Amino acid sequence: MSGVPGEPVLRVEGLRTVFETPRGTVTAVADMDLSVHAGETVAVVGESGSGKSAFAYSIIRLVQSPGRVAAGRVVLGGRDILPLDEDAMRDIRGREMAMVFQEPSTSLNPLMPVGAQIAESILLHEKGVTKAQARTRTLDLLRLVGIPAPERRVDEYPHQLSGGMRQRIVIAMALACRPALLLADEPTTALDVTVQAQVLDLIDGLKAELGMGVVLITHDLGLVADHAQRVAVVYAGRKVEEGPVEQVLADPTHPYTRALLACRPDPWQDVSEPLVEIPGVVPPPLALPPGCAFAPRCVRAEPACSEIRPTLDAIGPGRQVACLVASRERAAA
Numbered sequence: 001m002s003g004v005p006g007e008p009v010l011r012v013e014g015l016r017t018v019f020e021t022p023r024g025t026v027t028a029v030a031d032m033d034l035s036v037h038a039g040e041t042v043a044v045v046g047e048s049g050s051g052k053s054a055f056a057y058s059i060i061r062l063v064q065s066p067g068r069v070a071a072g073r074v075v076l077g078g079r080d081i082l083p084l085d086e087d088a089m090r091d092i093r094g095r096e097m098a099m100v101f102q103e104p105s106t107s108l109n110p111l112m113p114v115g116a117q118i119a120e121s122i123l124l125h126e127k128g129v130t131k132a133q134a135r136t137r138t139l140d141l142l143r144l145v146g147i148p149a150p151e152r153r154v155d156e157y158p159h160q161l162s163g164g165m166r167q168r169i170v171i172a173m174a175l176a177c178r179p180a181l182l183l184a185d186e187p188t189t190a191l192d193v194t195v196q197a198q199v200l201d202l203i204d205g206l207k208a209e210l211g212m213g214v215v216l217i218t219h220d221l222g223l224v225a226d227h228a229q230r231v232a233v234v235y236a237g238r239k240v241e242e243g244p245v246e247q248v249l250a251d252p253t254h255p256y257t258r259a260l261l262a263c264r265p266d267p268w269q270d271v272s273e274p275l276v277e278i279p280g281v282v283p284p285p286l287a288l289p290p291g292c293a294f295a296p297r298c299v300r301a302e303p304a305c306s307e308i309r310p311t312l313d314a315i316g317p318g319r320q321v322a323c324l325v326a327s328r329e330r331a332a333a
């Protein structure tokens with residue numbers, strides 16, 4: 001990918017993704033902006049149903065019917081990819097951006113040796129590469145992602161590998177053509193805690209080595225602290241807060257971010273004590289209040305919050321928040 005100097009690898013502007021359902025139009029993603037630079041991991045955090053996956057699928061243009069991207073721009077290396085036809089997109093997927101999904105089995109063909117699947121991706125995207133060269137590159141990739149005994153593993157089938165090894169294979173496939181952007185949608189949710197850390201460390205190492213930008217989709221703020229440089233918190237399809245990870249975690253501004261942080265399990269907490277939960281549930285997408293979608297659950301909500309939708313206001317370098325109360329307090333301070 002050529003890229004434009006100073007331009008982020010990915011720039012999303014005003015993205016809106018909707019699902020047309022028999023009961024009405026569900027807006028899964030609304031007015032989303034996000035930039036990711038080379039060598040940076042930006043985490044997108046929110047509860048289940050907040051639109052994180054719809055956001056990632058929109059970027060790589062894999063939203064399935066009845067869903068569709070209804071508005072916005074997705075600029076990859078300086079080029080808006082939303083108007084491109086499907087042939088051009090197929091060329092971009094895998095070569096310029098790649099995605100790692102939550103469940104490794106969804107990305108792997110159970111009937112094909114794992115090495116052949118990686119080699120196929122190389123042969124598809126790179127003209128002039130011979131089968132022998134693709135196999136050598138595949139073995140290098142297996143080494144890169146830490147697969148032991150790659151000469152033996154390369155000819156094994158997915159079911160012969162553990163879940164952690166399968167996710168490493170998926171990452172190897174995603175990285176086969178050295179994409180500029182990696183979208184990782186809950187890449188470790190299906191894995192044991194120790195394997196989770198290994199896979200995320202692996203993505204961190206490869207990001208530094210290949211100079212990729214990474215979008216890390218997760219509901220786990222613990223992972224954000226260790227693996228991302230910036231974080232965007234989403235609620236009911238909208239970004240409610242964004243900023244550098246250490247600032248947002250140390251000084252969260254939006255009441256939803258504060259509530260998410262308060263709910264993090266404390267490893268030192270007595271196991272007999274119940275975990276804290278955010279009261280209430282995410283409002284049904286067809287019945288969002290006209291104002292702030294978090295207002296019905298918010299401990300700081302004022303009457304105006306249910307009526308007026310807050311805009312995303314800049315509250316410091318690289319920091320934004322969409323909250324009437326927080327913005328007013330920051331302005332007064």
Ligand SMILES: Nc1ncnc2c1ncn2[C@@H]1O[C@H](COP(=O)(O)OP(=O)(O)OP(=O)(O)O)[C@@H](O)[C@H]1O
Pocket residue numbers: 019021026027028046047048049050051052053054055065066067219285
């Ligand atoms: N096929 C579909 N038809 C209708 N609505 C959908 C469809 N897929 C997703 N949605 C809606 O889009 C919204 C966002 O869903 P999405 O899966 O992106 O959330 P998420 O934050 O990734 O959740 P999870 O962590 O559980 O995957 C939800 O309100 C969901 O109901």
